[in-house]
Amino acid sequence: MKNLAEKNMMEAVLAKLANCEDARLKEISASLIRHVHEFVREIEPSMEEWFAGIRFLTETGRICDDKRQEYVLLSDILGVSMLVDAIANRKPPSATESSVLGPFYQAGAPARETGTDLAAADVDGDHVHVHGKVRGLDGKPIQGATLDVWQTAPNGLYHMQDQGQDEFHLCGKFQAGADGGYAFDTLCPVSYSIPTDGPVGKYLRAMGRHPFRPAHIHFIVSAPGHKAVVTQIFTDGDEYLESDAVFGVKNSLIARFERKGSGRFEVEYDFVLEKN
Ligand code: BEZ
Ligand code: FE
Numbered sequence: 190m191k192n193l194a195e196k197n198m199m200e201a202v203l204a205k206l207a208n209c210e211d212a213r214l215k216e217i218s219a220s221l222i223r224h225v226h227e228f229v230r231e232i233e234p235s236m237e238e239w240f241a242g243i244r245f246l247t248e249t250g251r252i253c254d255d256k257r258q259e260y261v262l263l264s265d266i267l268g269v270s271m272l273v274d275a276i277a278n279r280k281p282p283s284a285t286e287s288s289v290l291g292p293f294y295q296a297g298a299p300a301r302e303t304g305t306d307l308a309a310a311d312v313d314g315d316h317v318h319v320h321g322k323v324r325g326l327d328g329k330p331i332q333g334a335t336l337d338v339w340q341t342a343p344n345g346l347y348h349m350q351d352q353g354q355d356e357f358h359l360c361g362k363f364q365a366g367a368d369g370g371y372a373f374d375t376l377c378p379v380s381y382s383i384p385t386d387g388p389v390g391k392y393l394r395a396m397g398r399h400p401f402r403p404a405h406i407h408f409i410v411s412a413p414g415h416k417a418v419v420t421q422i423f424t425d426g427d428e429y430l431e432s433d434a435v436f437g438v439k440n441s442l443i444a445r446f447e448r449k450g451s452g453r454f455e456v457e458y459d460f461v462l463e464k465n
Contacts, residue, residue: 320370323369403429422442
């Protein structure tokens with residue numbers, strides 16, 4: 190444990206795990222140590238660069254509060270959230286695919302009646318009727334499924350980001366009917382920028398990346414005896430479908446928002462849940 194240098198430092202730290210009794214913690218820690226040491230050996234940071242990295246992580250923590258989660262954002266823009274999701278939620282081909290939860294989900298949205306309009310009366314924007322069925326892999330409707338829904342206002346902000354919106358504006362929990370059907374009205378979602386006023390925004394700019402997400406509505410669809418799916422439906426034709434800042438788009442989640450004679454839009458999307 191003395192005279193440690195580039196070639197034996199990693200092994201010395203790994204050896205310190207010998208008394209770790211939690212097998213999973215031991216496995217994860219060993220992998221973390223190996224990868225961080227390999228990362229440092231690969232990039233050979235100067236001391237200034239290393240402390241810039243520490244400062245970045247410190248600032249990322251400092252800006253977090255009960256309404257803002259900059260670490261989730263960091264994981265999202267590095268594609269790590271979608272990678273964890275892909276591994277943790279492997280699904281049969283016909284089940285609804287998952288997408289990133291994001292930092293703007295707030296549990297506790299009020300229960301709403303089928304057909305409710307989620308938009309406040311004084312907000313301008315195109316309205317859309319969203320409807321469809323919740324089914325099992327066998328194609329049969331799942332009665333009593335719950336759909337937890339959230340989205341931004343036309344200014345691209347979620348209710349908790351915007352003093353001008355009531356709590357849980359454009360959010361709600363719906364119960365599917367006996368036929369698995371659900372329906373609600375809302376404003377057409379818009380493409381929007383993820384927050385760029387913190388360290389993650391600065392990092393995106395430094396990497397030469399844009400911060401935009403294609404227009405989408407978030408859903409968590411759950412039902413007794415079934416695996417819940419955290420997902421989003423995306424507006425077909427959106428200019429950011431191919432370059433989502435957080436890598437969340439899948440072809441099966443893109444839906445057509447069709448303008449009807451009334452001027453109102455309509456979108457139909459069915460969710461398919463697998464059993465537990
Ligand atoms: C969102 O869609 O709400 C979101 C996802 C990841 C990062 C930021 C926002
Ligand atoms: Fe979103």
